[in-house]
Amino acid sequence: MAQNRVISPRSSGLARQRYLTAAVFLLPATVGIILFSLLPILQALRISFFDYALLNPEQIFLGADNYRRAFADPVFRIALNNTILYSVLLVVGQTLLALLLALLLKQEIRGRAFFRSAFFMPVVTSLVVISTVWKLMYNSQGFINGVLGTLGLGAQPFLASSTQALPSLVLMSVWKEVGFYMLIFLAGLQAVPGELYESAAIDGANRWTSFWRITLPLLRRATVFVMVVGTISAFKVFTPVYLMTDGGPADSTMVIVFYIFRVAFRYFEMGYASAMSFILMGIVIVLALLQFRLLRTTVEY
Amino acid sequence: MTSQRPGHLTVGREGVGFPSASRVSLTSASRVVERGAVYTLLSLLAVIFIVPYLWMIFSSLKPAVEIFKYVYPLSWRTFIPETFTLGSYRELFQLVPFPFSRYLLNSLFVAISVTFFSLVVNALAAYAFARLPFPGRNLLFALFLGTMIIPFEVLAIPLYLQVRSFGWVNTYQALIIPWIANPLGIFLLRQFFQDIPKELEESARIDGCSHFGAFRHIVLPNSIPALVAFALIRFQASWDAFLWPLIAAPAAEKRVIQVAIASFVTEVQTRWDLTFAASTMATLPIILIFLILQRYYVQGVIMSGLKG
Numbered sequence: 385m386a387q388n389r390v391i392s393p394r395s396s397g398l399a400r401q402r403y404l405t406a407a408v409f410l411l412p413a414t415v416g417i418i419l420f421s422l423l424p425i426l427q428a429l430r431i432s433f434f435d436y437a438l439l440n441p442e443q444i445f446l447g448a449d450n451y452r453r454a455f456a457d458p459v460f461r462i463a464l465n466n467t468i469l470y471s472v473l474l475v476v477g478q479t480l481l482a483l484l485l486a487l488l489l490k491q492e493i494r495g496r497a498f499f500r501s502a503f504f505m506p507v508v509t510s511l512v513v514i515s516t517v518w519k520l521m522y523n524s525q526g527f528i529n530g531v532l533g534t535l536g537l538g539a540q541p542f543l544a545s546s547t548q549a550l551p552s553l554v555l556m557s558v559w560k561e562v563g564f565y566m567l568i569f570l571a572g573l574q575a576v577p578g579e580l581y582e583s584a585a586i587d588g589a590n591r592w593t594s595f596w597r598i599t600l601p602l603l604r605r606a607t608v609f610v611m612v613v614g615t616i617s618a619f620k621v622f623t624p625v626y627l628m629t630d631g632g633p634a635d636s637t638m639v640i641v642f643y644i645f646r647v648a649f650r651y652f653e654m655g656y657a658s659a660m661s662f663i664l665m666g667i668v669i670v671l672a673l674l675q676f677r678l679l680r681t682t683v684e685y
Numbered sequence: 686m687t688s689q690r691p692g693h694l695t696v697g698r699e700g701v702g703f704p705s706a707s708r709v710s711l712t713s714a715s716r717v718v719e720r721g722a723v724y725t726l727l728s729l730l731a732v733i734f735i736v737p738y739l740w741m742i743f744s745s746l747k748p749a750v751e752i753f754k755y756v757y758p759l760s761w762r763t764f765i766p767e768t769f770t771l772g773s774y775r776e777l778f779q780l781v782p783f784p785f786s787r788y789l790l791n792s793l794f795v796a797i798s799v800t801f802f803s804l805v806v807n808a809l810a811a812y813a814f815a816r817l818p819f820p821g822r823n824l825l826f827a828l829f830l831g832t833m834i835i836p837f838e839v840l841a842i843p844l845y846l847q848v849r850s851f852g853w854v855n856t857y858q859a860l861i862i863p864w865i866a867n868p869l870g871i872f873l874l875r876q877f878f879q880d881i882p883k884e885l886e887e888s889a890r891i892d893g894c895s896h897f898g899a900f901r902h903i904v905l906p907n908s909i910p911a912l913v914a915f916a917l918i919r920f921q922a923s924w925d926a927f928l929w930p931l932i933a934a935p936a937a938e939k940r941v942i943q944v945a946i947a948s949f950v951t952e953v954q955t956r957w958d959l960t961f962a963a964s965t966m967a968t969l970p971i972i973l974i975f976l977i978l979q980r981y982y983v984q985g986v987i988m989s990g991l992k993g
Binding site: 409495501623654661669 | 720723724726727730731733734735736737738740741753756757758759763805806807809810812813814817818819822825829832834835836837838839840841842843844846847862863865866868871895896897900921924925927928932943946947949950951957960961964967968971972975976979982983
């Protein structure tokens, strides 16, 4: 970061003028970040130690009770388990499919731009719209059961079943997110020099060998990125649950953010909800650190 | 084409290119078979990605009774309306207490405001971080970047309390002002500004240009791709935002389009015909923008992938 070093100013007047300009340029952004990120996070930390009911002005200090309560709360535990299950299924599904799509689109084929746009469209469609449309597709008389029926397969309950609801949400999310990760893999594949494949072919390697020996190792950074970013974003799932299942049936799609939202804005227990938010944030930070760690230790080519 | 290391997602000036074809040669017969397999697979997948859109758009042009009538068995009537009608759209624009256009305009106003102020505020800050050395600059920059790790879901509650204490619940301010300063934008624009040759600004400064003048006349015009990409990310994020407007501005008069659609779905008696028409209206403008500005958009999404 040599550019960032403070260069000794030619004269103190010029430097003072530069500091002043910098201060003016930075003022709006700094005020925004202090008011809407730093202060709220400190406030959240504070109220996570209080019994803070929105409708009751009296705040009672509880120490770590809200945190203890979270770990003893059976619904929080269910939400945590569901969130982990959802994240694992989603990340595995979308990473494999994104890799497949990127490998297919890496080839020089006609209509490549069309296919790329088609797979990418859900990324630029709002999650509210996608959840709404998929809710209807999963309906007992919905589109997917129409397809299954036409193929001679039995109708499925999907969102109405406590065993199928969570996998149904995962399937929809793979469809929504995979185009984004496909682009990351495509950018990664672009960096693989063609000469590597040529010399491998000369050495008699078949395409399968080239894939395992050349493509995959060179995609390691992209893969780590895709998996960790995917996991962090999966952990924060809210909208599909809110619109499609309301956490049910029988808590089978109750996830952390949805539970926090319910405790905060239906039961108005802000203190307890904040404590659970910090547990979520702890998980997200651990995952982010893991990402930096893995990215740094990965061999560069 | 910009060469990129996987995972190392810097913003290239020419946008993100795509890898060239694999050059492994095959005999022509097996190549034809392989081509056929690849096309079949891609077409099948493309159908799965496109069909939900077709179902949404065509259903919005049907009377309510027809929507689920022809789902099974599949036929052309599953999609193509038997009775073509714009009735759902007409009804949306006559809804009480507010016509759907109100929610559309709310969203448009909020998204445009967030995008505009975001560009100005974050570009100014990025310029200071890129070009105006001052003591403590790296520390401040690190602090800004550090706030990126806080998930919005964690900020939602205290931010709501804060906005409430300002008396901003159910106002446009609540939907716009908290989303202007954006550390990701500062980070990305700073990277881009640093790549602009310093000599350009220095000669302008010698000619008597102020820092602001150099920023406006040299740096900004040379950063159009990054500014467009960032603007697209902000616009889309604002247009798609749901959890925050649901908390901060649920009242009908300030409702944004996503909250309005959600309120159709969660109401006791859901009007699916209206829901499809509203979903179509919320989706098509964004897809259109995406198709027109695809090059920047793709770049923008890869940039935003850094937000983790």
